[in-house]
Amino acid sequence: MVSKTDYSYFIGAHASRRRPALTRELTKRQYNAPKDTISLAEGMPNEATFPFELINVVLKDGTQFSLQGAELNSALQYIPTQGYPPLDRELLMTNGSQEGLSKSLEMIVEEGDDVLVQDPLYAGADIILKPFKANLIGIEQDQFGIIPKKLIEVLENCKSKYTEEGGGKMPKVIYLNPTGSNPTGGTMSLERRKEIYQICSKYNILILEDDAYCFLHFLEKQPVSFLSLDTDGIVIRFDSMSKIISSGLRLAWLTGPKQLVHRIELHIQSSNLHSSTLSQVLTESLLQHWGFKGLLAHFASVREFYKTRRDFTIASMEKHLKDLCDWEVPTGGMFVWIRVRGVSDVYEMLMTRGLKKQIVFVPGHAFMADPTKACNHIRASFSRTPLKQIDKAMKMLAELIREEQLL
Numbered sequence: 001m002v003s004k005t006d007y008s009y010f011i012g013a014h015a016s017r018r019r020p021a022l023t024r025e026l027t028k029r030q031y032n033a034p035k036d037t038i039s040l041a042e043g044m045p046n047e048a049t050f051p052f053e054l055i056n057v058v059l060k061d062g063t064q065f066s067l068q069g070a071e072l073n074s075a076l077q078y079i080p081t082q083g084y085p086p087l088d089r090e091l092l093m094t095n096g097s098q099e100g101l102s103k104s105l106e107m108i109v110e111e112g113d114d115v116l117v118q119d120p121l122y123a124g125a126d127i128i129l130k131p132f133k134a135n136l137i138g139i140e141q142d143q144f145g146i147i148p149k150k151l152i153e154v155l156e157n158c159k160s161k162y163t164e165e166g167g168g169k170m171p172k173v174i175y176l177n178p179t180g181s182n183p184t185g186g187t188m189s190l191e192r193r194k195e196i197y198q199i200c201s202k203y204n205i206l207i208l209e210d211d212a213y214c215f216l217h218f219l220e221k222q223p224v225s226f227l228s229l230d231t232d233g234i235v236i237r238f239d240s241m242s243k244i245i246s247s248g249l250r251l252a253w254l255t256g257p258k259q260l261v262h263r264i265e266l267h268i269q270s271s272n273l274h275s276s277t278l279s280q281v282l283t284e285s286l287l288q289h290w291g292f293k294g295l296l297a298h299f300a301s302v303r304e305f306y307k308t309r310r311d312f313t314i315a316s317m318e319k320h321l322k323d324l325c326d327w328e329v330p331t332g333g334m335f336v337w338i339r340v341r342g343v344s345d346v347y348e349m350l351m352t353r354g355l356k357k358q359i360v361f362v363p364g365h366a367f368m369a370d371p372t373k374a375c376n377h378i379r380a381s382f383s384r385t386p387l388k389q390i391d392k393a394m395k396m397l398a399e400l401i402r403e404e405q406l407l
């Protein structure tokens with residue numbers, strides 16, 4: 001088996017041909033250069049020509065802060081690809097975690113590769129993988145995440161298939177969404193995380209830990225990340241500001257082994273140079289303004305906000321759907337994953353009759369490793385819909401299911 005520290009194993013042919021741009025490397029150096037360095041190397045526009053004088057930010061808590069002078073100039077300027085301020089190499093700022101995910105998968109996956117995914121999975125990961133003609137191998141989940149026994153079964157099958165056929169590549173990567181999973185709302189237990197980590201370590205599988213909902217958990221304690229369990233350097237973790245500060249800022253970061261993070265950095269160099277400086281400076285100023293305690297208080301209030309909505313939604317489902325559907329109470333995130341009894345496929349019910357009645361839920365097909373199979377699951381969001389309307393929609397869903405059962 002290839003050594004875990006041989007990261008070239010995880011880098012596809014296309015990604016391995018990327019080379020750093022000298023101009024970008026000089027930008028990085030310039031950030032750390034002594035003050036009296038004279039540079040005629042810059043390709044940066046002169047900030048004096050930018051029309052912005054001051055950005056004043058007023059927060060909902062009644063306080064405010066502003067960006068001006070040198071700080072505003074930095075916020076409007078090009079920066080090194082890794083992010084602002086120039087960060088440790090193992091961390092890389094991205095345009096939302098979607099960018100980090102897509103560039104990581106594009107680095108690893110080659111046409112026809114087997115890719116392990118939790119099943120169901122975030123539809124945004126699926127759309128990255130499809131153009132590679134990747135063979136998605138779905139690993140079954142319960143409310144505590146993917147089931148270790150199923151993962152081992154799949155890996156052993158691959159092993160015997162590829163050994164017997166005398167060729168083929170073992171899967172190199174697994175995509176997981178461990179906290180408040182989209183679409184199931186489940187959270188992987190610590191025991192599971194440890195077990196899954198051990199299996200991945202044994203079979204030399206890189207773990208992509210997409211934890212977009214890690215601060216939206218409804219548990220007593222913050223779940224332990226795969227990254228913090230990572231002794232072998234086999235985890236790339238994706239964090240995002242989208243669900244806690246703003247999704248429109250497109251601000252996220254990935255963390256992982258520097259050999260791989262550096263490759264992803266080269267990919268970003270060639271696509272968008274770096275993520276929005278303004279978003280990064282604005283967020284940094286906000287964190288400075290709040291301080292660590294203020295940030296934790298904000299997280300707590302966001303969690304409480306979603307938890308109240310979850311509780312309302314579950315109570316409404318208990319009222320209307322109790323005899324028609326099954327579900328697990330979400331332990332994080334903003335979705336509930338509903339299994340409909342007595343209906344083998346919910347697609348037409350939702351997409352034809354549901355839309356006619358003007359209620360919209362996502363059919364589970366959108367999240368399945370194999371979307372062509374019949375699916376009796378529905379994803380319902382409790383994030384933004386006014387509570388009264390959530391109750392109305394659940395009542396209408398009950399009617400829809402009853403009608404469908406009679407068809």
Ligand code: PMP
Pocket residue numbers: 095096097098099122124177182210212239240241242247250251252
């Ligand atoms: N991962 C998951 C599981 C998500 O649900 C989402 C957003 N819906 C993302 C990643 C993308 O988030 P971002 O805004 O950080 O790109």
